[in-house]
Amino acid sequence: MAGIMIYSDKDELSFELLSAANLISGHTGLPINAVCINNSEQAQGLAARGAETYLINNEAINLADSKGMASALESAAIQLDANIILLSSNRRGKELSGRLAEKLAAGCLTDVGSIKVNRDKIECMRNSLGGAVLAAQMITSDYKIIAVESRVFEEMAVGKEGPINNLKIEAQPAELEVLEERAKVGDTANIESANILVAVGQGLKSENDMLIIKELAEALGAEIACSKPVATDKKWLPEERIIGLSGKKCKPDLAVILGISGQVQFTVGIRDARTIVAVNTDENALIMQMADYIMVADLHDLVPEMTRALLV
Amino acid sequence: MNIVVAMKQIPDLQQVRIRNRQPVLDGVPMTFGSIDKNALETALQLKEAAGGNVIVISAGTEELEDTVKEALAAGADEAYLVLDDELENIESSVSAHLLAELIKQIENIGIILFGEGSGDNYSGQVGPRIAEILGLPEVGYVCDIELEDSRVKVTRSLEDCEEIVRVNLPAVLTIMADINEPRIPSVTQILKAGKKPKQILEVEDIGLDLKGDKKIITLSSLAPENKRKQITVKNGEELVDALLTEGVIRR
Amino acid sequence: MEFKLSKEQELIQKTAKEYAEKAIEPLVNQIEDENRVPDEVIEGLRELGLLCLPVEEKYGGAGAGFEGFVVGLEQLARVSGGVGIFVSVVMLGTSTIAVHGTEEQKEKYLTGTCKGSWIPSVAMTEPDGADPRMLKTTAKKDGDHFILNGTKRFITNTNFAGPMVVFAKDADTGRINGYIVDKFCEGYSISEPWDKLGSKGAFLSDVYLKDVKVPVSNMLGTPDEGFQTLKVTMAMGKIGLSAIYLGNILAAYDEAFNYSKDRIYLGKPISQFESVRNSIVDIAMKYEAAKLMTYRIGYLADNTANKAKLVKDSAMTKIFVTETAVDVSRIAMNVFGSYGLMKDYKMSRIYRDAIVGPQIEGTANLLKTVVATDMYK
Numbered sequence: 010m011a012g013i014m015i016y017s018d019k020d021e022l023s024f025e026l027l028s029a030a031n032l033i034s035g036h037t038g039l040p041i042n043a044v045c046i047n048n049s050e051q052a053q054g055l056a057a058r059g060a061e062t063y064l065i066n067n068e069a070i071n072l073a074d075s076k077g078m079a080s081a082l083e084s085a086a087i088q089l090d091a092n093i094i095l096l097s098s099n100r101r102g103k104e105l106s107g108r109l110a111e112k113l114a115a116g117c118l119t120d121v122g123s124i125k126v127n128r129d130k131i132e133c134m135r136n137s138l139g140g141a142v143l144a145a146q147m148i149t150s151d152y153k154i155i156a157v158e159s160r161v162f163e164e165m166a167v168g169k170e171g172p173i174n175n176l177k178i179e180a181q182p183a184e185l186e187v188l189e190e191r192a193k194v195g196d197t198a199n200i201e202s203a204n205i206l207v208a209v210g211q212g213l214k215s216e217n218d219m220l221i222i223k224e225l226a227e228a229l230g231a232e233i234a235c236s237k238p239v240a241t242d243k244k245w246l247p248e249e250r251i252i253g254l255s256g257k258k259c260k261p262d263l264a265v266i267l268g269i270s271g272q273v274q275f276t277v278g279i280r281d282a283r284t285i286v287a288v289n290t291d292e293n294a295l296i297m298q299m300a301d302y303i304m305v306a307d308l309h310d311l312v313p314e315m316t317r318a319l320l321v
Numbered sequence: 322m323n324i325v326v327a328m329k330q331i332p333d334l335q336q337v338r339i340r341n342r343q344p345v346l347d348g349v350p351m352t353f354g355s356i357d358k359n360a361l362e363t364a365l366q367l368k369e370a371a372g373g374n375v376i377v378i379s380a381g382t383e384e385l386e387d388t389v390k391e392a393l394a395a396g397a398d399e400a401y402l403v404l405d406d407e408l409e410n411i412e413s414s415v416s417a418h419l420l421a422e423l424i425k426q427i428e429n430i431g432i433i434l435f436g437e438g439s440g441d442n443y444s445g446q447v448g449p450r451i452a453e454i455l456g457l458p459e460v461g462y463v464c465d466i467e468l469e470d471s472r473v474k475v476t477r478s479l480e481d482c483e484e485i486v487r488v489n490l491p492a493v494l495t496i497m498a499d500i501n502e503p504r505i506p507s508v509t510q511i512l513k514a515g516k517k518p519k520q521i522l523e524v525e526d527i528g529l530d531l532k533g534d535k536k537i538i539t540l541s542s543l544a545p546e547n548k549r550k551q552i553t554v555k556n557g558e559e560l561v562d563a564l565l566t567e568g569v570i571r572r
Numbered sequence: 573m574e575f576k577l578s579k580e581q582e583l584i585q586k587t588a589k590e591y592a593e594k595a596i597e598p599l600v601n602q603i604e605d606e607n608r609v610p611d612e613v614i615e616g617l618r619e620l621g622l623l624c625l626p627v628e629e630k631y632g633g634a635g636a637g638f639e640g641f642v643v644g645l646e647q648l649a650r651v652s653g654g655v656g657i658f659v660s661v662v663m664l665g666t667s668t669i670a671v672h673g674t675e676e677q678k679e680k681y682l683t684g685t686c687k688g689s690w691i692p693s694v695a696m697t698e699p700d701g702a703d704p705r706m707l708k709t710t711a712k713k714d715g716d717h718f719i720l721n722g723t724k725r726f727i728t729n730t731n732f733a734g735p736m737v738v739f740a741k742d743a744d745t746g747r748i749n750g751y752i753v754d755k756f757c758e759g760y761s762i763s764e765p766w767d768k769l770g771s772k773g774a775f776l777s778d779v780y781l782k783d784v785k786v787p788v789s790n791m792l793g794t795p796d797e798g799f800q801t802l803k804v805t806m807a808m809g810k811i812g813l814s815a816i817y818l819g820n821i822l823a824a825y826d827e828a829f830n831y832s833k834d835r836i837y838l839g840k841p842i843s844q845f846e847s848v849r850n851s852i853v854d855i856a857m858k859y860e861a862a863k864l865m866t867y868r869i870g871y872l873a874d875n876t877a878n879k880a881k882l883v884k885d886s887a888m889t890k891i892f893v894t895e896t897a898v899d900v901s902r903i904a905m906n907v908f909g910s911y912g913l914m915k916d917y918k919m920s921r922i923y924r925d926a927i928v929g930p931q932i933e934g935t936a937n938l939l940k941t942v943v944a945t946d947m948y949k
Contacts, residue, residue, distance in 0.1 A: 100478075104459065139337075304560055314558070
């Protein structure tokens with residue numbers, strides 16, 4: 010019994026998982042099977058990326074029912090002879106991973122931020138103790154379930170076409186019923202998925218100055234994020250935009266951090282950014298120590314200057 | 322109807338310091354995870370709306386007998402605990418089995434509540450695992466609950482949308498942190514907490530082998546290192562040029 | 573010997589801290605400027621049992637004893653000295669009534685405070701001073717009433733309805749006794765509020781009593797117990813003040829410690845300068861010493877049957893804690909430098925609050941006389 014199986018309810022996350030599976034397969038030689046449930050578009054996308062794809066078409070399987078979903082994936086894993094199961098660590102993926110792990114008596118790691126393969130050993134890195142430490146962990150049970158965070162791996166590029174097979178799975182009726190699905194109301198910014206973030210902190214003097222921040226964000230094609238006090242105390246931005254321990258953990262390609270001193274409660278949410286720019290009036294602010302580009306300046310002067318330079 | 326709330330005893334994370342990349346846990350007091358407190362508040366509000374009993378379940382070291390007073394002071398009626406000093410840093414699968422055994426001791430259960438993730442590990446596995454052990458439906462990331470006789474209508478908050486789901490009871494629900502603001506326990510309730518009923522089980526009663534059932538090993542656990550370029554730039558133009566050269570932005 | 577809070581006391585501490593940070597902190601400037609504790613704060617304190625910590629449960633109190641009281645009040649006063657004084661005076665009124673009051677008096681006034689809307693006061697000091705021998709307010713018996721006349725100075729919470737324990741001299745016998753006056757009864761009036769340098773927030777004024785009629789049943793204790801009642805009040809007031817200024821020390825400690833880590837000077841946090849580190853250690857030591865004395869007086873108050881006997885220990889604790897608070901504020905201010913003087917910085921308020929402590933509820937000099945008298949008797 011050996012093989013890798015991947016599944017995500019989200020197409021792009023499943024393409025990322027395919028890259029993760031390739032990394033493991035590259036070291037172990039294990040075959041990769043990609044599973045799609047009631048989603049032939051995703052199956053085509055996976056096949057286009059070279060995956061041996063298995064499409065389960067059974068309307069009795071309800072995406073919202075973790076019980077039925079876990080059953081379906083359990084059957085798939087057995088039929089496909091897969092013992093390493095990669096899932097996405099989005100909310101649905103995390104619900105599913107715990108339930109599936111219990112079915113398969115498997116060890117399970119969620120929120121995995123990176124994977125390293127040492128011969129046949131798969132080491133997973135994840136935050137622990139509320140983000141204070143990074144733990145390297147390994148699953149020792151026969152079945153292994155790994156839920157990978159988004160954007161840890163690049164989406165697999167389209168290449169050699171793989172086959173799409175149909176996989177027949179029996180399903181029990183769900184004990185729940187979806188009454189309605191609705192888009193989120195209000196500010197739906199997803200700062201976690203933004204490539205570029207402009208983060209403001211208490212260095213911002215007034216709510217009016219948010220205008221220059223917006224102009225810069227627009228010029229950069231960035232989302233605006235903030236440290237906690239800007240949202241909870243000053244209420245200049247909604248709480249969805251908080252970066253940090255009690256906010257979002259983001260890893261954009263670029264984070265422009267303006268007027269934030271850099272306490273660990275904040276930095277835990279941004280330390281994985283690829284490039285960090287810190288702008289602060291205090292050259293000794295903690296944030297400067299974790300920046301790639303440091304600029305000692307008042308953000309109120311720098312921001313318009315930067316916007317102008319971008320729009321040239 | 323009994324409303325069960327599972328809570329995890331963890332070190333007070335605000336008091337954890339890092340020395341030589343290692344967390345220092347000596348002398349750090351134990352508390353419950355913050356989202357667990359939202360789950361408890363949810364239970365209390367359900368009780369206020371529809372009656373019933375709120376029962377806290379937890380597994381942990383002997384200190385838990387004291388820590389659980391926090392939950393009882395906040396308004397839980399009863400506690401079911403597994404106490405053992407070996408129960409420090411147990412993995413999710415073990416917690417799930419211990420807690421499932423506690424749940425089996427409780428009759429007439431309507432809803433079993435969890436926080437969406439524990440305060441320290443935030444893996445969010447134990448709720449779904451327990452649902453599987455007990456064969457119950459589960460809905461995660463709940464931001465709103467409406468009781469309807471033998472069913473419950475809940476709103477599940479996903480990354481990009483909300484899903485309104487009706488589910489039969491008993492069911493397992495995991496709760497989002499922003500569903501409510503936990504109440505501050507009153508002093509009167511705090512002083513009553515020690516007198517509320519507690520059922521205490523030993524690991525042996527459950528017949529679980531803590532050492533033999535390991536499914537995860539931790540290879541290392543260190544505070545992250547930070548290696549950055551540390552290039553000082555003088556003005557906005559220079560900064561933009563540097564970022565363009567690096568390829569992280571396009572004009 | 574046990575130097576450890578019980579889990580329950582830890583939770584009381586947490587409740588007080590959380591409430592103070594969540595509900596009082598955002599209003600601190602308003603409380604200072606208006607010199608008044610807002611109604612929503614009073615209600616919040618009452619609901620959480622923080623208003624009546626030591627009052628017995630059967631009268632609607634929290635039943636947390638004086639140990640619970642000092643632990644809770646420290647956290648409230650850490651955020652607002654004014655709220656600290658407000659709560660302390662409620663304790664003073666309720667404790668005075670609890671110790672020597674009749675069952676009827678307790679049922680009415682303690683329950684009315686803990687569960688109703690009353691806020692008690694205690695009136696001892698007069699324009700000439702606080703020494704009982706100088707009291708000029710008189711109580712003249714007239715059938716089944718006493719008629720009270722006089723002026724009381726620096727009295728807290730006079731603007732709220734509720735009982736006020738007035739100490740007055742019997743016009744016939746010269747004995748001092750406490751009388752429960754319902755505030756805002758006929759003949760009760762108050763001055764404009766005093767505006768203190770610091771520890772602002774609790775309403776402070778003079779009280780004018782003009783032919784105030786008090787039923788005989790409102791006298792506290794028997795006629796010959798009056799001096800004991802006075803002693804109990806004196807002791808209780810000092811327990812409250814000790815907890816308040818312990819909270820003030822804790823606030824200065826927190827502010828100076830955090831500032832020393834955040835403030836960068838010559839390229840490094842000032843906490844890396846030996847002199848600043850020493851200052852922080854001095855503050856920490858002084859806090860620990862003040863805390864031990866304050867928590868101990870809470871313990872003694874719970875474990876001493878005759879509370880009049882607490883006069884000496886409570887006076888020593890009050891002198892030590894309030895003088896330490898002034899010391900600590902001075903050291904903490906030196907850690908801050910100029911920034912600490914600015915109103916935007918909490919340190920400036922903590923400093924103003926600290927200065928107030930040694931001057932109220934008996935100056936240090938006066939109290940040392942009290943302690944010495946007891947030692948050399």
